[in-house]
Each structure stands twice: as structure tokens, then as C-alpha cells.
Amino acid sequence: MISVIIPTLNEAAMLPASLRALHSQSVAHEVLVVDAASEDDTVALARAAGARVLESPQIQRASQLNLGAQQARGDVLLFLHADTVLPATGLERIAEALRHPRVVGGAFARRFQSDSLVLRATCLLAEWRGRWLGWNLGDQAIFVRRSVFDELKGFREIPLFEDLDFSRRLARRGQVVTLRPPVQSSARRFAARGPLRTTCADFWLTCRYLAGADPKRLAELRSRGDLQGR
Numbered sequence: 001m002i003s004v005i006i007p008t009l010n011e012a013a014m015l016p017a018s019l020r021a022l023h024s025q026s027v028a029h030e031v032l033v034v035d036a037a038s039e040d041d042t043v044a045l046a047r048a049a050g051a052r053v054l055e056s057p058q059i060q061r062a063s064q065l066n067l068g069a070q071q072a073r074g075d076v077l078l079f080l081h082a083d084t085v086l087p088a089t090g091l092e093r094i095a096e097a098l099r100h101p102r103v104v105g106g107a108f109a110r111r112f113q114s115d116s117l118v119l120r121a122t123c124l125l126a127e128w129r130g131r132w133l134g135w136n137l138g139d140q141a142i143f144v145r146r147s148v149f150d151e152l153k154g155f156r157e158i159p160l161f162e163d164l165d166f167s168r169r170l171a172r173r174g175q176v177v178t179l180r181p182p183v184q185s186s187a188r189r190f191a192a193r194g195p196l197r198t199t200c201a202d203f204w205l206t207c208r209y210l211a212g213a214d215p216k217r218l219a220e221l222r223s224r225g226d227l228q229g230r
Contacts, residue, residue, distance in 0.1 A: 002029040002091050002143075003074030006051075007064035011082035012040040014186060018085055019049040027091035030073060034064040042082075061138070062155040062162035069146075069154055078143040079163075083186035084110075086141060093179045094143050104174035105144030107136035107167070114187035118195040123182070130178040134171025138163035139185040148173055159219035161209045 004022060008015060015033070022031055033046040036059040046053050054071055056064045065079055076098060080086065087093075090108070097103050109127045112119040130136045142163060152169050155162045170176060190198045205218050 001074040002027060002076045002078055002094060003068075003072030003146075004029055004031045004078045004080055005065060005068030005072060006031065006033045006046075006080050006082050007036070007056075007061050007068070008033055008038060008042050008046070008082050009036045009059060010038045010040045010042060012038070012042045012045055014083035014188075015042055015045055016049070018080065018082055019046070019051065021085045021088070021090075023049075024088055025086070025091040027095050029078075029091055032068045032072060034068040036060075036064060060157060060159060062157045062159075065162075066154045066157065069149060072146070075146045076143060077146055077149055078141060079138065080141050081139050081185065083188065084139050084141060085184040087181040087183065089181070090141070090179075090183070093181075097177050097179060098145065100175070102175045103177055104148045105142065105170050106130075106134075106177035106179060107140035107142045108179045109182035110140045110185055111182045112185050112187040112190075114190070114195070116187070116190070116195040118199055119187060119190065122195075122199055127178060127182075130176075134167065134176035135164060136167040136176075136178070139183070141183045142167060142170075144170060158215040160205070160215045160222065161218070162215075164206070164209070 031051040032054060033051045034054045034056050035043050036056045043053055054067055056067055069077055076094065097106060107130055110123050136142055155166050205222060208218055209215060
């Protein structure tokens with residue numbers, strides 16, 4: 001069985017589409033929504049859709065993902081963002097990939113729900129990165145064998161780049177795959193500053209992280225929009 005773990009905070013607008021896409025999946029699965037004190041209808045919508053809802057004491061994605069994994073019953077874990085829609089054959093593709101014993105996990109190619117050429121280019125680069133380096137981000141729907149997740153001790157509870165940190169450690173553990181058809185992710189986070197400026201800021205932060213900068217400090221810079229910070 002595949003355990004689908006969705007961290008949420010005020011995701012009533014986006015969550016229903018993600019949950020509907022899971023209903024059509026033919027592979028046995030459970031859905032765990034790990035909510036961090038949402039003030040909208042997120043919890044009610046999740047329960048109405050048949051998901052198991054867990055209350056997180058922390059508003060932090062890594063902590064929510066780890067809590068979901070602790071409570072999951074499946075031998076495969078899929079970490080899905082609330083604004084990301086899995087393809088109709090998504091769970092089948094995961095099950096098929098994990099029939100190969102050397103495969104420890106992976107993620108999906110990604111498409112944003114936007115006509116932006118910049119975002120299309122970033123998706124192509126992300127797919128290349130995943131196939132050649134095994135590095136993936138959370139909006140690509142990272143999946144992993146439960147046993148391997150436990151060996152890696154889950155996500156490091158850091159405020160930023162917990163997904164990249166985990167996927168890099170996962171890639172060192174064994175073979176990682178990138179699956180198609182792609183997931184469809186919301187482009188909402190690019191709305192405020194636009195695709196190009198947001199992508200440049202993301203790239204700058206990623207370079208700083210890979211160079212050894214403290215994720216907590218980088219999260220503070222991102223929250224302030226301060227791209228000149230040291």
C-alpha cells in the first residue's frame with residue numbers, strides 16, 4: 001500500500017483537486033492530511049474526502065511530513081503538496097518503478113499550471129536535474145520506500161530545503177527515478193513577483209544553501225524578500 005502524505009495550512013482552495021485526483025487511482029493507498037491549525041475549511045474538506053487528518057503541533061513542512069510518515073501504514077510513502085495534482089496513473093507508475101529492487105524512490109516530472117515560458121524552462125531543467133543527479137523538490141511528489149525513509153531518519157526539520165536535503169540523501173542511498181506523466185503544480189507562488197524574479201531568487205537561495213548557508217537564515221531572507229542578505 002502507498003501512503004500519501006499531504007501537509008496543509010489553509011489549503012481549502014487547492015486541496016480538493018489534489019484529493020479528487022487520488023480517488024481515481026487503482027493502486028491501494030491511504031491519504032493522510034497533516035494539518036497545522038488551518039483556519040479555513042481544509043480539515044473539513046479533507047475528512048469529507050475520506051482522508052485521515054492528523055493535527056501537527058508545528059507549522060513546519062518537514063515536521064508535518066515526518067508526523068505523517070510516523071502514522072502511515074503503507075510500505076511506500078508519497079509526499080504530495082496540497083496544490084499538486086497527481087496524474088491518473090501516478091500511483092501505478094510508482095508501484096511499477098519500485099518493482100525493481102535497486103530503486104529506492106524518486107519523484108515526478110513537473111508542469112506548472114501556467115503558460116509562462118520561464119516556468120516551462122524551469123520544469124525542463126528540474127527534470128534534467130532529477131534524472132542526472134537524483135535531486136528533486138517537494139512539488140515533484142517525492143516518493144520513497146518506507147524502510148529507506150526510516151534508515152535516512154526522515155526529513156531534517158529545517159525551515160527551508162528539507163525536500164532537496166532529503167532527495168540528495170536518498171540519491172546516495174540507491175537508484176532514484178523520475179516518472180511521467182508529470183504532476184501539475186499550482187503557479188500561485190510566482191504571482192507576487194512574477195516567474196522570472198521568483199525563479200532568480202530561488203536559484204540564488206539554492207546556491208547559497210548548496211554552499212553551506214544556514215537554512216534558517218535563508219528562510220528569514222526569503223520571508224523578507226531580502227535577496228541581498230549575507
